[in-house]
Amino acid sequence: MKDEKRKLTPEQQEEILKILKIRFEKNMDRHKELEWGEVQTKLENNPEKLWSLYEMERTGGEPDVIVHDKNTGEYIFYDCSPESPKGRRSVCYDREALESRKEHKPQNNAVDMASDMGIELLTEEEYREMQKIGHFDMKTSSWVKTPENIRKLGGAIFCDRRYDTVFVYHNGAESYYGARGFRGLLRV
Incomplete structure (x- = not known):
């Protein structure tokens, strides 16, 4: 099916x-x-x-x-949307994070959505490469593939661009915000 x-x-x-x-x-x-x-x-x-x-x-x-x-x-x-894709915002990082929330759960998570779409989350390095071709996420932010050692401790990382600089931040993987989504890539 x-x-x-x-x-x-x-x-x-x-x-x-x-x-x-x-x-x-x-x-x-x-x-x-x-x-x-x-x-x-x-x-x-x-x-x-x-x-x-x-x-x-x-x-x-x-x-x-x-x-x-x-x-x-x-x-x-x-x-390459100027801001984090609108149809992929307000999601926590992964299924484990989603299941850990006791209340106010988001509808989905970035890792599962990307997998369901057949795409990969950008890594921090890929995100930085993308920023070399334009200015993206000037008002939003995007989850990026989080290293396992950070994820094991309950965190996840996301990126954005402010003050003409690409920033990498951390948050609890279960967090979600209306201005945070995720970007992906597809190899053909």
Whole structure:
């Protein structure tokens, strides 16, 4: 049943490819040496990845190609929305954090949402790389993949950009705020 949910209709495929192409062409500074035709071919040959991009778009992520890994041949899409994706905010870090809350539980958590979408949470390093192509999270913040040693102690980390600087902070993994969501990436 889950696989059936991960299939786009022909209309949805056409819609997401059109959106991605327009964004790709509008933001050539993010991927100067790439050509859309090659990216589109790779996407058409990987419909499950196209579904993940559709989910990234549906939740407000505005995915765009940022990296072409020449070793693996993968195109890597990042969430490039100016602020943390609106459809992925007010979530705690992971399922353990969600289950630890006694009251006022958020509806979901970042780790499970990313997994359900078929994407990965950005690491701190990936978040910093993303910030080199633009200014993101000037008013919001985004959970990032938390090192196991921090998570074992009950914490999680998130990032944002203020004062023209990328900051990394910590919080209890069970915390959630209306202005904090998460950003992801997808390898195609």
